[in-house]
Amino acid sequence: MLEAVHERLAGVWIDCLGFEAFIQRWDRPKTLFYLDPPDWGTEPCFGRGLFEQSDFERLSAALQRLQGRFILSLNDVPGGPRVVRLGVDRDGRCELPGGRGGPDEKGLGGGD
Structure with a gap:
């Protein structure tokens, strides 16, 4: 079994980075x-200081600079998706309702 693993x-690469x-x-x-x-x-x-609400804006900025594509899983509550959509819905990016977490979760997809 160890050989199969x-x-x-x-x-596979494993990184521990922000x-x-x-x-x-x-x-x-x-x-x-x-x-x-x-x-x-x-x-x-998730732990003090590991991920703050202000990090959603940093995440949005990083996604806007992407060369590749992304899938983002996030709950759909007032305030949340609006922050993430800071430019995420431009140029063919789309929002797909009904993520794995139920009707209040969205999957945001980026790319062409």
Whole structure:
């Protein structure tokens, strides 16, 4: 079994970086990022200072600079999606209702 795990993970890279550094390091025109930040309003549940509401604006700015594409999972509550949409819905970016978390979660997709 260990050999099978080794083979399966042979080409996998694991990085422990903040989201901005991670995106900057791995962004290429054919890269697809899946982002699942803490749901709006639950940030303190993930640890003090790990992800603040102000980080959504930084995340939005990073997504606007992407060469590749992204899928963003985030709850749909007043204030949350509006912050993330700071430019995210431009140039073919779309919003897909009904993410895995139920009717109050959105999947925001970026790219062509």
